[in-house]
Amino acid sequence: MSSRDTILATLRANRPDPAAHELPPVAVLGDMDAGKARFEDALQLLGGQILLPQEGDTLATAIARRFPDAKIICSAVPDFEGTIRLEDVTSPQQAAATDVLVVRSPFGISEMGSIFLSEAQLNSLNSAAHLTQHIVVILSEKNLTANMHTAYVERPEFHTANYGVLMTGPSATADIQGVLIRGAQGVRSLSVWWE
Amino acid sequence: MKVKPVNHAKAAEEFLDDAPHLTFHDERLWDMRQKRDQQMHLLPEWQELRSRASAIKEHTLANLPEYLEQFEANAKKNGIHVHWAADGAEHNRIVGEILEKHGAKSLIKSKSMVTEECDMRAYLEPRGVTVTETDLGERIQQLDGQMPSHIVVPAVHKLVPDVAKIFAKNYNTDPNDDSPQSLAESQRMAARPVILTADSGMTGGNFLVAETGTFVVCTNEGNADLSATVPNLHIATLGIERIVPRMADMGVFIRLLSRSALGSPITQYTTHFRGPQKGGEMHIVLVDNGRSARLGMEEFWTSLKCIRCGACMNTCPVYRRSGGLSYGAVYSGPIGAIIDPTFNERKYSTLPFASTMNGSCTNVCPVKINIHEQLYKWRRVLVEHHELPFVKREIMHMAGKLMGQPTLYRTAINGTEVALSTLPRFVLYNWLNPWGKHRELPHPVKQTFHTWYKQNRLKNKKESQGGKA
Numbered sequence: 001m002s003s004r005d006t007i008l009a010t011l012r013a014n015r016p017d018p019a020a021h022e023l024p025p026v027a028v029l030g031d032m033d034a035g036k037a038r039f040e041d042a043l044q045l046l047g048g049q050i051l052l053p054q055e056g057d058t059l060a061t062a063i064a065r066r067f068p069d070a071k072i073i074c075s076a077v078p079d080f081e082g083t084i085r086l087e088d089v090t091s092p093q094q095a096a097a098t099d100v101l102v103v104r105s106p107f108g109i110s111e112m113g114s115i116f117l118s119e120a121q122l123n124s125l126n127s128a129a130h131l132t133q134h135i136v137v138i139l140s141e142k143n144l145t146a147n148m149h150t151a152y153v154e155r156p157e158f159h160t161a162n163y164g165v166l167m168t169g170p171s172a173t174a175d176i177q178g179v180l181i182r183g184a185q186g187v188r189s190l191s192v193w194w195e
Numbered sequence: 196m197k198v199k200p201v202n203h204a205k206a207a208e209e210f211l212d213d214a215p216h217l218t219f220h221d222e223r224l225w226d227m228r229q230k231r232d233q234q235m236h237l238l239p240e241w242q243e244l245r246s247r248a249s250a251i252k253e254h255t256l257a258n259l260p261e262y263l264e265q266f267e268a269n270a271k272k273n274g275i276h277v278h279w280a281a282d283g284a285e286h287n288r289i290v291g292e293i294l295e296k297h298g299a300k301s302l303i304k305s306k307s308m309v310t311e312e313c314d315m316r317a318y319l320e321p322r323g324v325t326v327t328e329t330d331l332g333e334r335i336q337q338l339d340g341q342m343p344s345h346i347v348v349p350a351v352h353k354l355v356p357d358v359a360k361i362f363a364k365n366y367n368t369d370p371n372d373d374s375p376q377s378l379a380e381s382q383r384m385a386a387r388p389v390i391l392t393a394d395s396g397m398t399g400g401n402f403l404v405a406e407t408g409t410f411v412v413c414t415n416e417g418n419a420d421l422s423a424t425v426p427n428l429h430i431a432t433l434g435i436e437r438i439v440p441r442m443a444d445m446g447v448f449i450r451l452l453s454r455s456a457l458g459s460p461i462t463q464y465t466t467h468f469r470g471p472q473k474g475g476e477m478h479i480v481l482v483d484n485g486r487s488a489r490l491g492m493e494e495f496w497t498s499l500k501c502i503r504c505g506a507c508m509n510t511c512p513v514y515r516r517s518g519g520l521s522y523g524a525v526y527s528g529p530i531g532a533i534i535d536p537t538f539n540e541r542k543y544s545t546l547p548f549a550s551t552m553n554g555s556c557t558n559v560c561p562v563k564i565n566i567h568e569q570l571y572k573w574r575r576v577l578v579e580h581h582e583l584p585f586v587k588r589e590i591m592h593m594a595g596k597l598m599g600q601p602t603l604y605r606t607a608i609n610g611t612e613v614a615l616s617t618l619p620r621f622v623l624y625n626w627l628n629p630w631g632k633h634r635e636l637p638h639p640v641k642q643t644f645h646t647w648y649k650q651n652r653l654k655n656k657k658e659s660q661g662g663k664a
Contacts, residue, residue: 003280152445175335186421
């Protein structure tokens, strides 16, 4: 008998009575506020930032001001130029040189300040979102969902994307003597630009 | 040869001797516990979330074979190769074969307790595969040749100078670097080239979703996503119990996991892997390693609900003051003490005794495992199986006899006053009395409660009853 069949047979013999353990209906609990203010508070709690436009700002001028030393600004969106387009980046090794990656997220979660990205936004080069030094995420207020329950119930991406990441602020660690450090091994900063 | 039980008490004693490490460890974990409490108080639905999480997990465990089959079918449909491993050896063999087929020599991996269970690095390294842990804490432990001391924060027992020394030896950095920021940056700089040239990647996983064939990985450093997406080969290892039925169930668990673990609302990365990336290959190894047998243990099967948040460890006074390494096992703390004996009853026979039975672990558990009750039940099982050390067994035996006979007990208790105040220290504080090692015995009392009650209340009662009659 294969290990698969042995494991399944043992589980069948050993399990508690299924009739005594009903599956509860899907839970949609908690605060249903899908607002921008709640999103921003949550994002900032986890070290994320809001890229705020100044008078007459475009995304390009806001990025130039926020990242004055950036040499390679990679764009994954049609409405922003950058210095290189993500379609022209063909390997993780090439993506590793990116200073700033600009992407558009299909939705955010107000409870957590999380943004979602999948291969659809990353031109199937998923590592680009983690090898870049900084990431700027374009997000629309109308694409906010209230909390984790509503996100999993409503968003089709969880059923269709092969790779789907919820990023909440930049990478972080507190593994050395409990000191919180933003910018561990993935992006050093994550900024949201409202459209 | 019979395996020796882990001497937890002795290892804990060594840990207690080092005041700076002990103080930091205790305070850091208690801080995590307090941050967890703050998050809990922000959510009026917290207790309902725990009940739901527990009910979903119990249902899933009772229907585990069906959900695993459903997961397998969906994962295969999405192009994932699904493997089943009965034990650690089979797991390691499977991983080794996949790597060999690809000619892979450099494996980058994120933290996975299951690969620790399987002792995978020790299997792969002699076969010519360089395994690099990419999680900062786990990497520190790898470089130091130690097991993780905590399931969420593997190097929590170390201080900045310890890390500086380890990095200096391995990364050629300043041995006197006293900045956690610059040490973390050293890890980033050292890891990046390894990540970019690795030919294979590996992650653990927090959840399997039967409905979609997805596995979900919750991390903070970004290293798991790098390990999974930079190389074209991604192998994921998960225990068979980590499954939930529906994607919509993930809401309950994600809302509980990081709040319980670190006191942060969510991990920085919550990643859903449903299939290989473009041009890539994805494998998942479903590991049993004792879990299917544990499901049949009437008093202990609910320990399989565990989502590995570590809240029980952070709150446990024994864990905080003895350190994870003192448990001598992959899983430490209260959850370790109830699952380790299922791996090796004799070796881990001492662990269920590493508890004050205060019940705090049970109270903070996000999936409502009755941890402290299981600790108690394990003690009973271990006594029945004669896995108790001599002194503990004899003392329990004597105590049992004494407490079973009221007259004998009272005589003995009355005698303790004389004993405690007159006996020399060496009679009271010796190897037969481990309780007195770090504590003073209580001050002798002039009169026991029983004698006082007999003299006062019982007398009054008789008098008042006499008056009525």
